[in-house]
Each structure stands twice: as C-alpha cells, then as structure tokens.
Amino acid sequence: MKIQEEIKSTVELSLAKKVILNLSFTRNIIGDKFLEILKPYDLSGEQYNVLRILRGQKGKPANMSVIQERMISKNSNTTRLVDKLILKGLVIRNICPSNKRKMEITITEKGLEVLETLDPIVVEHENSLASKLTTEELTLLNDLLEKYRN
Amino acid sequence: MKIQEEIKSTVELSLAKKVILNLSFTRNIIGDKFLEILKPYDLSGEQYNVLRILRGQKGKPANMSVIQERMISKNSNTTRLVDKLILKGLVIRNICPSNKRKMEITITEKGLEVLETLDPIVVEHENSLASKLTTEELTLLNDLLEKYRN
DNA sequence: GTAGTACATTTGTACCTACAAATAACATCT
DNA sequence: AGATGTTATTTGTAGGTACAAATGTACTAC
Numbered sequence: 583m584k585i586q587e588e589i590k591s592t593v594e595l596s597l598a599k600k601v602i603l604n605l606s607f608t609r610n611i612i613g614d615k616f617l618e619i620l621k622p623y624d625l626s627g628e629q630y631n632v633l634r635i636l637r638g639q640k641g642k643p644a645n646m647s648v649i650q651e652r653m654i655s656k657n658s659n660t661t662r663l664v665d666k667l668i669l670k671g672l673v674i675r676n677i678c679p680s681n682k683r684k685m686e687i688t689i690t691e692k693g694l695e696v697l698e699t700l701d702p703i704v705v706e707h708e709n710s711l712a713s714k715l716t717t718e719e720l721t722l723l724n725d726l727l728e729k730y731r732n
Numbered sequence: 733m734k735i736q737e738e739i740k741s742t743v744e745l746s747l748a749k750k751v752i753l754n755l756s757f758t759r760n761i762i763g764d765k766f767l768e769i770l771k772p773y774d775l776s777g778e779q780y781n782v783l784r785i786l787r788g789q790k791g792k793p794a795n796m797s798v799i800q801e802r803m804i805s806k807n808s809n810t811t812r813l814v815d816k817l818i819l820k821g822l823v824i825r826n827i828c829p830s831n832k833r834k835m836e837i838t839i840t841e842k843g844l845e846v847l848e849t850l851d852p853i854v855v856e857h858e859n860s861l862a863s864k865l866t867t868e869e870l871t872l873l874n875d876l877l878e879k880y881r882n
Numbered sequence: 883g884t885a886g887t888a889c890a891t892t893t894g895t896a897c898c899t900a901c902a903a904a905t906a907a908c909a910t911c912t
Numbered sequence: 913a914g915a916t917g918t919t920a921t922t923t924g925t926a927g928g929t930a931c932a933a934a935t936g937t938a939c940t941a942c
Contacts, residue, residue, distance in 0.1 A: 584878060590802050592788040596855075597870050598862035602762060604874050606804045608881045609759045612752060614807075617930080626897065638742040646921060652740050654756045657764075657900055661922055666897080683907045683920045705746075712748035714880050720747045723880065724754050726873045728734060730864050731758045767900080776927065796891060807930055811892055816927080833890045833937045 601730070612711065619703055623696060624670070628655065632663050633672060633697055636689035643686035645678065672696060751880070762861065769853055773846060774820070778805065782813050783822060783847055786839035793836035795828065822846060 585604040586595060595603070613627060620630055635652045636644055650660050664687055667673040672693035678684035689697075712720055735754045736745060745753070763777060770780055785802045786794055800810050814837055817823040822843035828834035839847075862870055 583882065585874070589804060592790075596858065597867065597874075598855075598858040600874055601862060601870055602858060603804060604877045605755065605759050605762065608877045609755050610805055611881045612755065614930095628898075640742075647919090654739060654753060655760055655899075659899070659922090662898080681908075681920085685921070705748075708746065708748040708752060711880060712751060714882065715876065717747065719876055719879075720751055722872070723876045724735070724747075724750055726865065726869055726876070727754045727758045729869075730861060730873065731761045732733065732864065764900095778928070797889095805929075807928095809892090809929070812928080828890095831890085831938075835891070 615707060616704075619700070619707055623700065625696070626666075628653070628658050628663055629667055630700070632660070632667060633689060633693055636673060636687060637694060637697055639689075641688075643676070643688040645684045645686060649687065667693070765857060766854075769850070769857055773850065775846070776813075776816075778803065778808050778813055779817055780850070782810070782817060783839060783843055786823060786837060787844060787847055789839075791838075793826070793838040795834045795836060799837065817843070 585591075585600055585607055588607055589603060616627060620627065625633075631653060632649060635649055638652075646660050646664070649664075650656070650658070653660070664673060664675060668675055672690055674688050674690055676686045676688075678686050715723065735741075735750055735757055738757055739753060766777060770777065775783075781803060782799060785799055788802075796810050796814070799814075800806070800808070803810070814823060814825060818825055822840055824838050824840055826836045826838075828836050865873065
C-alpha cells in the first residue's frame, strides 16, 4: 500500500514529503512488530538495545557515555534504562575504580541468556522483513538511506 | 557515514539488520531536525501532525478516530494531543450533535496561521534532505520502503 | 422497554524521549 | 593547596507511546 493510502492523505504530497512520511511510517511498523516480540520477555526496544551493546563488549564493561554513543536514539536516558535492567538482574553497575565519575556496566549471565533466547526470534523477524527485497535491493536501500541523511 | 560507524558497532551486522538500524537511525536524524524547527513554536512533532490533518479537512471537523487513522504513529494518544492543542487555542473540540459519542475537532484561525508560518520552513527542511538524492532515487527509495514493509 | 452488545472516546499506568539543571569527581594553573 | 573549569553521570520536568480498563452513548433483539 502506498504511503498516501496508509495515512489516508487528502492532499497531494510532494516527493520530498512522501519520503519522510514513508520512512517514519515504515520504521513504526517495524518497531511495533519488534515490540511484540520483546513483550513476553518484558523488555522495551531500547532496553534490548542496551543489552546488545553490552554483549558486544565481550566481557569488558561499558561506561554510560559509551552506551549512549552506540544507541540508535541518541537522546535516550541511559541512566534510567540501566536502572530498569538492574532491577531485572540483567546488568550490574559499578563505580569505575580508576575514575570515580565513571560507571562500569556489565551484562550478567542472565542478561546473556535472555539475548540468546531472543536471538533466533529477532533474526527471523529481520529476515522476514528483508525477504521482501533482493540482496541488491537491500544494499541499494542502505546506500540511499545513508546518502539521504548525510 | 555508514550505519556501523554511526552506532560504532563492534560486531559484524547482517544486511537485514543493517537495513533496520539504518531506517531507525535515519528517521531519528530527520525527526530531531524537525523538532528543532518546531521548538520555537512550542509544538511537538505529533501535535504538528494533528494540525496538518485538521487543515486537510478543509473546514470540516474531524472526529478522534479519523485523526487517529491518519496519524503516522498509530498508537498516539489523540485525546491528550488534542487537549494540549486546545490549551494553546489551536483547535476546538465539540460533541457531535448527531452522535454524542463522537467529538468534532476543528482547527482554529490561530492554528491555521501557525501552520502557514511553518509551511515554508518545513518545506525548506524537506527539500534540503531530498536534495541529497535525484528525483529518480527518491522515487526508488519510496518504492523500496513500500515493498519492504508490505 | 430493557438486556446485551458494539462503538467512540477517555483515563490510568508504566516506560520513554527531550532537554536543562544539578551533582560529583577529576584536571589544571598558579 | 585552593580556585576554576571540565567531564561523567544523575535528576527533574514536560510531553509521548503502548496498552488495558473504564465510561458513556447508540444499536439490536426479543
């Protein structure tokens, strides 16, 4: 369905407007499906994202600013996301001994287990979306998005 | 800059994952710039969106479910967005006389004026982003996004 | 006409983002 | 060492999203 139909637009839209609406709308569709996946595990999208960043550290702890700069939404409130993950026992937070201003956040065994359980489900979701396009089209989409935002 | 660099990813990403991250990241960049534009006018992105939907009604009032289905984020809480717009004098809300369950929301003269002031600035923002791509590329991007989400 | 159901919207709660201000530890300059 | 500035994080506040439950109105069948 075209974007004008999706949002039942009553006025004619410029090509420039359509791209923005299409981008926002498509991302929301993906995001909503992803939330459904996470729901049984009591994780929000950004909480999952923080866990994934911490797993990428391969054992090393990450401080708050490292997490922040790797997040997709740069304005997330990392402190409060981490607070929630601590309550669930998925990460731990310690003061960095060499610089007491910094925090060292580490994913726990339980956190890793949750991610491992989710891995195949997430991959299946990603691939199911990607299957609508060929490899060439996916690469092209990535290139166009990159060019568009820069 | 490639998406892996933007989020400083430490692990190799599948093409399917890259598309999702790229889409989310690009939308956030656009959204942040758009919020900057709206900030001096004390409007949020979705409040602006509601006003635009109401203008599209060309004088006719819209009820809550009509606004809802035309929103980009289908889970927005329209009641509370409209509440805020009423407080600012940009829309009015009346009970529909023929069906007291429904509400009739209409944009005010002041609301229309705000949109008119914003129009050139918003168009300039949209075109500035679109200028990174050719007309053919923009059309292609729209087609790929549509195909991807369906 | 009233019981039951469907519809349109509002309200409640938890979590999230955006952004400014506050706090605390470290660094530097003299 | 003490004042000053910088860095890392937290806290406060306003607005948004997600979702379930509540409210109030209208419709339908007997």
